[in-house]
Amino acid sequence: MSDFTSAEMMSVTAARALTNDMTCFVGIGVPSEAANLARLTHAPDVTLIYESGTLQTKPDVLPLSIGDGELCESALTTVSVPEMFRYWLQGGHVSVGFLGTAQLDRYANINTTLIGDYLEPQVRLPGGGGAPEIGTNAQEVFITVKQSKRTFVKDVDFITTVGFGRDGKARDNVPNIGRGPTVVITDLCILKPDPDTKELVVTSLHPGVTREQVIDATGWEIRFAEQLAVTPAPSARELEVLRDLKARTDAHHAAQQ
């Protein structure tokens, strides 16, 4: 039996994808949790940027919103939103965009706009925010999302932020954009795009997870790499730092009530 949850497994694995020399444009939610866990463990010098304009920020607790005061007060500097998107992101200073999503498809396209038809949606989601340009102007993109048939669909209802398009070729011959998604981290496994077709392939199963579980949680015929790895379990230190961070965050937000 494991002494960590699948959500912790996902956060720790996502954190490990970041290294000290990266400049990471961070989305709220699991990406923010993972990016700060990386900063508090193996990557103390990783540069975190939030779209509210906070450059090189080191929050003590996780922000609820992308623009909490904590992010600004612990940042090296805070710039305007146009400057953030034009100079820092579009200008090529972001190595990794770290995104979550509501729906993801086999070509790593992201849908955060709606479920159903655009004019008569079944479910209206918040929309693109910074993601459409983070997805193409960052040098590469990491995606983290809880895996289920609802989130992992063959074709997203709407491409908010392009992965590799409907045919895997959307980035071909487009100048001056990044490589796109290079890894997807879920609560079950790690997936990477096939170098040729760009279809997502499972490269590593988290400890105790079976192929059947992954198949059951995927809305298309998922492929597995020939050399299928097992993701290393979280270390005691990683779990301790993550749990402290979450407890600190909960206490901070509760104290405001």
Next chain:
Amino acid sequence: MAEFLTLQEAVSRHIHDGDTVCMEGFTHLIPFAAGHEVIRQEKRDLTLVRMTPDLIYDQMIGAGCAKKLIFSWGGNPGVGSLHRLRDAVEKGWPNKLEILEHSHAAMACAYEAGAAGLPLAILRGYVGSDLPKVNDQIKFIECPFSGERLAAVPSIRPDVAVIHAQRADRKGNVLVEGIIGIQKEVVLAAKRSIVTVEEVVDDLNAGVNACVLPSWAITSIVVAPRGASPSYALGYYDRDNAFYKEWDGIARDRETFQAWLKENVFEKGAA
């Protein structure tokens, strides 16, 4: 020179039915007090523009002030949906709401272009996205120098900009600190502007490169302490994250929302 007015006067004089209104503030310094005054004065058919509609537009949409919304991220940050926005889009309650949807980068560029007096903004954006299929205000142009295909969107030049800031001096010069968002751009892009402030001081004590809006670039200033709550004003009060969570329950149901609106907006009156 900016004119000092009461909130009631400023909204009554500068915001008219049918106007295009930008009430900005990126998570920080959201002008809630002004939004509530717009609701109280029952302004109608507004085209509301804001990168993140947030609770302020959820309230105004639910109160029936809007006919159209131009935005780039329509959620309750860190919490979930904006239920009044969704109810208007999905069910047409209290009235049908037309939406025009962008990305943050495009809207930030469009505000900047508006401030710069240009008709359009150009960005390396929307590559591979379906958004251009549902928003006819997103076009692509070819760079005349490099041949690169780039996205173009019209600049935002609203009738009225409304922002909140920390303080003004007695002449009406305004200092904005912290997450400055697109506060400066939206005021300069607009025909008229209302700036609500926490307080008026003798000296702004602004650093040489601080974000300062000169009095002659602003139409009117209103003193509205805690005017950004439940968002926050750096140096004055924190974001009321608990209320943002609570809003989810209030806004989910039409009757609960209307009761909240009656008690907290209509019956409280202008500050």
